Amino acid sequence: MSQPSAVPHESEHHDAEPILSVRGLQVDFGGPHQAVADVSLDLHAGQILGVAGQSGSGKSLTALAALGLAPTNADVSGSIRFKGRELVGAKESERAKVRGSGMTMIFQETVTALNPVVQIERQLELALRANVACSKAEAKDRIVQALQDVQLRDVSRVLESYPHELSGGMCQRVMIAMALVCGADVLFADEPTTALDVTVQREVMDIIRRITDERKLAVMLISHDIGVLDEVSDRLVVMYRGRVIETGPSSAVIARPQHPYTKALINSIPRIHGSHNEFIEMPPLDFEEFAPVDHQGREVVA
Amino acid sequence: MMRMFLRRLRVVIPTLFLITLLSFMLRVIIPGGPADALLGGSDNPDTIKMINERYGLDRPVWEQYLSWIGGVLRGDFGISYATGLPVVDVIAPRLASTLEIVGFGMVVSLVLGMAIGMFAAIKRETRVGRFVFAASGLGVSVPVFWISTMCAGIFGAMLGLLPVNGYVPWFSGVSAHLQSITMPVLLIAVPPTAFTIRHVRSAMVAALDSPYVRAARAMGVSSARIHFDLALRNAVGPVITFIPFLASTLVGELVIIDVVFVLPGLGASIVDAVHFRDFAALQAIVLLLAVAVVMLSLIADLVLTAIDPRRRKAVS
Amino acid sequence: MTIAQQITTGRTAPVGKRTRSDRVLTPTVVFTLAVVALVIAVGLLAPLIAPFDPLTTNSGNTFASPSAEHWLGTDQAGRDVLSRLMYGATASFRGTAIAVAVFMVIGVPWGLAAGYLGGPFDEASMRLADAILSIPGLVLAVAITGVVGSGLNMSMVALGFIFSPSIAMLLRSNILPIRRADYLLVARSLGVSNLRAAFRHVLPNAFAPVLVQACSLASIAMIVQAALGFLGLGVNPPHPSWGGDLADAYLFFTEAPFATVVPGLVIVLAAFSISRIGDALRAWLHVG
Numbered sequence: 053m054s055q056p057s058a059v060p061h062e063s064e065h066h067d068a069e070p071i072l073s074v075r076g077l078q079v080d081f082g083g084p085h086q087a088v089a090d091v092s093l094d095l096h097a098g099q100i101l102g103v104a105g106q107s108g109s110g111k112s113l114t115a116l117a118a119l120g121l122a123p124t125n126a127d128v129s130g131s132i133r134f135k136g137r138e139l140v141g142a143k144e145s146e147r148a149k150v151r152g153s154g155m156t157m158i159f160q161e162t163v164t165a166l167n168p169v170v171q172i173e174r175q176l177e178l179a180l181r182a183n184v185a186c187s188k189a190e191a192k193d194r195i196v197q198a199l200q201d202v203q204l205r206d207v208s209r210v211l212e213s214y215p216h217e218l219s220g221g222m223c224q225r226v227m228i229a230m231a232l233v234c235g236a237d238v239l240f241a242d243e244p245t246t247a248l249d250v251t252v253q254r255e256v257m258d259i260i261r262r263i264t265d266e267r268k269l270a271v272m273l274i275s276h277d278i279g280v281l282d283e284v285s286d287r288l289v290v291m292y293r294g295r296v297i298e299t300g301p302s303s304a305v306i307a308r309p310q311h312p313y314t315k316a317l318i319n320s321i322p323r324i325h326g327s328h329n330e331f332i333e334m335p336p337l338d339f340e341e342f343a344p345v346d347h348q349g350r351e352v353v354a
Numbered sequence: 355m356m357r358m359f360l361r362r363l364r365v366v367i368p369t370l371f372l373i374t375l376l377s378f379m380l381r382v383i384i385p386g387g388p389a390d391a392l393l394g395g396s397d398n399p400d401t402i403k404m405i406n407e408r409y410g411l412d413r414p415v416w417e418q419y420l421s422w423i424g425g426v427l428r429g430d431f432g433i434s435y436a437t438g439l440p441v442v443d444v445i446a447p448r449l450a451s452t453l454e455i456v457g458f459g460m461v462v463s464l465v466l467g468m469a470i471g472m473f474a475a476i477k478r479e480t481r482v483g484r485f486v487f488a489a490s491g492l493g494v495s496v497p498v499f500w501i502s503t504m505c506a507g508i509f510g511a512m513l514g515l516l517p518v519n520g521y522v523p524w525f526s527g528v529s530a531h532l533q534s535i536t537m538p539v540l541l542i543a544v545p546p547t548a549f550t551i552r553h554v555r556s557a558m559v560a561a562l563d564s565p566y567v568r569a570a571r572a573m574g575v576s577s578a579r580i581h582f583d584l585a586l587r588n589a590v591g592p593v594i595t596f597i598p599f600l601a602s603t604l605v606g607e608l609v610i611i612d613v614v615f616v617l618p619g620l621g622a623s624i625v626d627a628v629h630f631r632d633f634a635a636l637q638a639i640v641l642l643l644a645v646a647v648v649m650l651s652l653i654a655d656l657v658l659t660a661i662d663p664r665r666r667k668a669v670s
Numbered sequence: 671m672t673i674a675q676q677i678t679t680g681r682t683a684p685v686g687k688r689t690r691s692d693r694v695l696t697p698t699v700v701f702t703l704a705v706v707a708l709v710i711a712v713g714l715l716a717p718l719i720a721p722f723d724p725l726t727t728n729s730g731n732t733f734a735s736p737s738a739e740h741w742l743g744t745d746q747a748g749r750d751v752l753s754r755l756m757y758g759a760t761a762s763f764r765g766t767a768i769a770v771a772v773f774m775v776i777g778v779p780w781g782l783a784a785g786y787l788g789g790p791f792d793e794a795s796m797r798l799a800d801a802i803l804s805i806p807g808l809v810l811a812v813a814i815t816g817v818v819g820s821g822l823n824m825s826m827v828a829l830g831f832i833f834s835p836s837i838a839m840l841l842r843s844n845i846l847p848i849r850r851a852d853y854l855l856v857a858r859s860l861g862v863s864n865l866r867a868a869f870r871h872v873l874p875n876a877f878a879p880v881l882v883q884a885c886s887l888a889s890i891a892m893i894v895q896a897a898l899g900f901l902g903l904g905v906n907p908p909h910p911s912w913g914g915d916l917a918d919a920y921l922f923f924t925e926a927p928f929a930t931v932v933p934g935l936v937i938v939l940a941a942f943s944i945s946r947i948g949d950a951l952r953a954w955l956h957v958g
Binding site: 365368369370372373375376380381383384492495496497498499500501503504506507508511512598602603605606607609610613614624625627628629631633636639640643644647648651 | 794797798800801802804805806807808809810812813814815816817818889893896897900901903913916917920923924927930931934937938941942945
């Protein structure tokens with residue numbers, strides 16, 4: 053497979069095959085800049101890959117492109133392999149089959165990510181039945197089980213509720229439960245805790261970590277806050293203007309950031325963590341001048 | 355639900371009161387007063403005095419209002435100036451054709467409008483979708499008197515496909531009856547259908563672009579399910595709030611349709627009342643139509659509260 | 671809004687830029703502006719440029735086909751159709767202008783007062799607006815015109831009155847959030863009087879949507895005016911008006927269908943152009 057050698061990609065010398073493997077992904081809207089210029093990364097079972105970067109860096113779009121949910125006016129090229137199957141260029145019907153039962157995604161929106169006029173039970177049932185054929189009783193069992201897995205108390209009340217009757221944290225747990233009932237192997241989590249209260253953030257992150265380990269999920273966790281990613285992710289990818297500019301094990305990237313943009317991101321982590329969530333003040337630098345960094349041992353020279 | 359109803363009444367009752375005032379004002383603002391208008395400029399003081407006494411026009415305005423509104427509440431809209439009959443007897447025979455034309459017009463607008471609006475929303479990025487949307491823009495601004503005269507002229511007068519010369523009651527023949535209302539119903543529904551298309555489309559697009567639809571897609575829910583289950587459910591609310599506006603539009607167009615197709619409806623009554631300077635009938639019709647629109651919005655609100663859990667919560 | 675949301679909703683193009691000018695002055699907008707300008711110009715200049723007197727009948731030359739002399743032919747009384755259309759533009763333009771002037775003169779102070787004063791005045795005047803708007807527009811227009819007497823000016827004043835609540839309600843709802851905005855507080859703390867603060871700060875912000883609304887109401891006014899003319903309640907015959915001429919021509923539809931088509935097309939084109947200008951204005955002023 054040909055790919056620009058100058059760009060590092062998230063490919064550990066891993067024992068197992070990655071579940072999802074992205075190579076040289078490009079997403080183009082026909083403008084002067086590519087929204088995703090060149091991204092390569094791998095997702096492994098039981099691991100969380102943290103993706104850091106500012107809004108507009110292409111991290112969400114990478115996930116949406118993998119799911120086949122990029123906007124219709126977007127031109128997606130490169131390679132996206134799910135369990136060895138190439139998805140770029142595949143028929144929409146085939147991609148639709150992968151969504152839900154193969155890969156799924158949760159979003160920053162919590163309450164509004166659920167249909168406001170439909171009860172939670174019905175929504176979970178809709179997601180379940182879209183992917184799994186089972187009896188009514190079995191469906192109920194699976195739904196209750198999933199809600200318990202995301203540590204929702206008072207499950208019967210939640211099932212009867214409408215989204216506006218639940219808190220943001222509860223809604224996000226419901227969304228995670230929904231992803232679980234779909235039986236997906238890959239979970240994209242796009243800023244799942246950004247809209248939540250700090251104490252709730254922690255709980256939700258813990259749940260994501262736990263279900264990753266228990267269910268051997270391959271998770272891509274997207275956040276603008278590299279501090280949040282540091283705590284739960286196994287490996288890190290830093291994106292800037294549609295490119296991966298630094299990658300490696302989380303501890304290595306955080307401890308020895310090489311790229312000035314990564315350094316800026318790390319410096320923006322609030323000193324007393326979580327006390328306030330200030331957005332990154334961008335230094336007046338064009339980071340594209342700097343070479344991408346791979347913590348695999350070598351520094352990539354452009 | 356009861357509380358919501360009571361709260362709405364607090365708004366509806368003052369509005370109804372103001373509507374009665376407005377309808378009554380029609381009589382007050384006649385230049386020279388109703389008697390003068392009735393007599394067409396006759397200056398015989400005795401005749402004027404007689405007319406004023408006969409219709410109670412010599413009393414103070416507020417007294418006239420009270421006696422008028424008192425009558426209205428008992429179902430007595432006064433005496434028609436033109437015919438000398440009770441206004442109720444003048445209006446009542448006009449209701450059948452009007453209810454039918456407006457009712458069918460509403461059904462056609464809602465059914466066609468929702469179907470086409472959904473289609474335009476789902477296909478919004480295709481050429482067909484954009485064309486439908488642009489066409490609905492034209493449908494909104496096309497004058498009913500023009501398309502109805504054109505259609506009546508072409509399909510009625512020239513080709514003789516459908517009758518254009520009046521209303522055939524159903525008991526005179528079902529087929530003839532249906533033929534006589536086909537064109538009026540279809541034509542009165544043109545702008546309301548176009549309005550509904552635009553309205554449903556924007557509600558559907560908002561729903562289709564919403565976070566919950568995107569989440570549902572990510573969870574593997576099929577497009578058909580999303581369109582007909584998730585999004586449509588959320589587009590129904592806006593349509594219900596839209597119904598009073600549709601009714602008002604349909605009634606406004608009824609004036610034209612009644613005239614063009616020679617229908618014996620309320621629209622024709624208004625024009626007749628104006629031509630015969632029958633202000634008592636005019637007041638009564640304006641009042642009835644406005645009250646009908648207000649009542650429709652009240653019902654729409656109640657229905658919406660019944661089906662939307664967010665509203666239910668907000669009022670309970 | 672996350673970028674994912676922006677992208678999936680297509681609300682913001684992530685790359686590439688559209689500038690103000692090339693988004694607003696599309697060929698359609700230029701065309702519609704030209705149509706409106708033409709209607710106004712013809713309306714103003716009709717006495718100078720119309721080839722014939724619109725009232726001169728010629729019983730020997732009825733329903734004449736278009737010719738070098740009569741470009742659009744003649745009507746049932748042998749009058750020149752083009753000349754009548756030109757004079758009809760005068761009536762249409764004047765009528766629309768009257769309606770717009772009236773609904774702005776009533777609606778703007780009304781909405782401003784309701785939004786800015788709040789309280790019982792707001793409550794009462796909004797109920798009045800509800801009441802007026804709950805009467806179907808054309809019905810009320812016919813009723814008022816019938817009562818005060820037909821004729822272009824009075825019917826258009828009535829129409830302006832009927833449309834004024836739309837302007838008032840829109841302006842009021844735009845003022846409500848601005849009323850609490852900081853800059854108004856600052857203005858007040860600097861000792862600027864309430865009224866001056868209203869004019870200086872509130873109005874410009876609340877006015878953009880009102881202009882857009884005024885355009886679409888103007889377009890409706892033009893159609894309703896033609897409808898009133900059609901019902902014989904607008905311009906008094908035999909004076910030319912688009913709606914009245916259409917009604918006259920309709921009586922002779924089988925003999926000369928073209929005579930019904932032309933005034934209708936002119937009305938549709940003019941009214942549609944005005945409403946398109948409203949759409950362009952909406953884009954230009956960034957009104958949601």
